[in-house]
Amino acid sequence: MATTTEIRPRALVRASGGPRYAVALGVDALGTGLLRPFLLLYGVTVLGLSAPATGIAMTAGVVVGLVCMPAVGRWLDRGARSTVVAASMLVRVLGVALLQATPAGNVWLFATAALFLGIGNQAWPAAHAALVATVAHGRERDAALSAGRALRNAGLGVGALLATACLAGGTTALQALAAVTGPAYLAAAALAWSVRLRAHPATTPAEDGPGGPAPRMRALLAANVVYVFCLNVPEIALPLVLVTQLHAAPVWPAAVFVANTVLVVTLQVPITVLMSRFARRTVLALAGVVLAASYLGFLAATSLGHGWGAPAVAMVSVVCTIGEIIYAGSATALVTALAPARLLGRALARFQLSTGFGLAVSPAVITALAARGSAALWGGLAAATLLSASAVATESRGCLGESSGVRRLSPRLRRSRWSG
Numbered sequence: 001m002a003t004t005t006e007i008r009p010r011a012l013v014r015a016s017g018g019p020r021y022a023v024a025l026g027v028d029a030l031g032t033g034l035l036r037p038f039l040l041l042y043g044v045t046v047l048g049l050s051a052p053a054t055g056i057a058m059t060a061g062v063v064v065g066l067v068c069m070p071a072v073g074r075w076l077d078r079g080a081r082s083t084v085v086a087a088s089m090l091v092r093v094l095g096v097a098l099l100q101a102t103p104a105g106n107v108w109l110f111a112t113a114a115l116f117l118g119i120g121n122q123a124w125p126a127a128h129a130a131l132v133a134t135v136a137h138g139r140e141r142d143a144a145l146s147a148g149r150a151l152r153n154a155g156l157g158v159g160a161l162l163a164t165a166c167l168a169g170g171t172t173a174l175q176a177l178a179a180v181t182g183p184a185y186l187a188a189a190a191l192a193w194s195v196r197l198r199a200h201p202a203t204t205p206a207e208d209g210p211g212g213p214a215p216r217m218r219a220l221l222a223a224n225v226v227y228v229f230c231l232n233v234p235e236i237a238l239p240l241v242l243v244t245q246l247h248a249a250p251v252w253p254a255a256v257f258v259a260n261t262v263l264v265v266t267l268q269v270p271i272t273v274l275m276s277r278f279a280r281r282t283v284l285a286l287a288g289v290v291l292a293a294s295y296l297g298f299l300a301a302t303s304l305g306h307g308w309g310a311p312a313v314a315m316v317s318v319v320c321t322i323g324e325i326i327y328a329g330s331a332t333a334l335v336t337a338l339a340p341a342r343l344l345g346r347a348l349a350r351f352q353l354s355t356g357f358g359l360a361v362s363p364a365v366i367t368a369l370a371a372r373g374s375a376a377l378w379g380g381l382a383a384a385t386l387l388s389a390s391a392v393a394t395e396s397r398g399c400l401g402e403s404s405g406v407r408r409l410s411p412r413l414r415r416s417r418w419s420g
Contacts, residue, residue, distance in 0.1 A: 289389055
């Protein structure tokens with residue numbers, strides 16, 4: 001069992017990359033929140049594309065973004081940090097510019113814009129985690145990663161609310177939203193690049209043989225594909241169940257989504273710090289148990305029918321969000337603790353590949369299971385998540401080794417040229 005110390009806000013900001021980098025994260029998240037939820041509407045209403053064509057173009061962008069992850073991992077392993085973060089933001093500037101230049105009815109140019117947006121969205125998490133892992137260590141790093149996620153969720157939420165308020169303006173408002181996101185991404189990229197943080201790659205040869213880091217992470221990556229389904233539960237599974245099965249008013253899915261965002265923003269760091277007294281592997285397994293329990297709770301709630309079903313689902317969603325918070329606070333932290341410094345970029349790239357794959361397939365899996373009834377949906381998710389948690393829990397401690405305790409920034413980093 002690890003010991004923890006209090007992490008002060010100023011130290012947390014520095015461990016997260018510094019004030020300038022924190023502002024860059026907020027601006028980037030705000031821009032993404034303005035556009036990402038309404039990219040489909042932009043293609044359909046502004047460009048006059050069919051919904052299936054728009055959806056296929058957006059999916060292709062995500063898939064190509066995932067294909068680029070091995071190259072991002074190798075770039076990170078050569079020592080790049082803030083440059084990769086800035087590049088992930090700049091490539092989205094190009095995507096927004098192409099989006100605005102796309103004439104009505106041109107699905108190919110829209111697909112190209114979605115491709116660049118997808119590359120940026122997929123590359124950012126690994127680049128951000130690598131930057132934080134270079135600045136901070138141990139449990140301080142875990143808290144910094146959680147703080148970054150909370151800040152990003154806050155920015156996404158504010159951006160989505162602003163965009164929702166602007167939707168009454170129709171096509172003109174959507175075009176204006178797209179126009180705003182370009183300068184937002186550009187400003188975020190400039191701030192991130194100004195941090196000028198670079199790591200010194202180790203010269204020790206990689207060990208990807210039978211006992212190397214890649215084989216050791218296979219159980220974790222496989223489990224992560226299932227764990228990540230929890231991120232789409234508030235956005236896909238619960239609206240589907242509430243509206244089509246329980247015939248609840250549309251306000252219920254909206255309320256669940258808002259509550260999920262608020263809880264993640266306010267509780268991500270405190271819960272991560274609280275869980276830091278336990279091994280990361282244990283916490284990640286616990287997250288699977290909590291998520292599985294919430295899925296079974298959803299099964300029980302939906303059996304209550306139209307009257308009490310919606311309020312019960314909303315209450316259980318809080319448990320699901322707690323499981324999501326525990327998962328998010330331990331999974332990336334475990335990867336950064338497990339990976340050798342020389343292979344950190346590739347390890348984070350593989351982790352992002354598993355995350356992106358899980359997010360890509362989860363809508364199809366969730367809707368297919370829901371069509372077979374609540375028992376198939378929630379029972380299937382619970383069984384798969386428990387199996388994944390068991391795989392994480394039974395992995396040998398040597399394979400999922402991790403450091404514990406909060407460590408302060410090293411004097412070498414404090415004296416470096418980097419400043420935030």
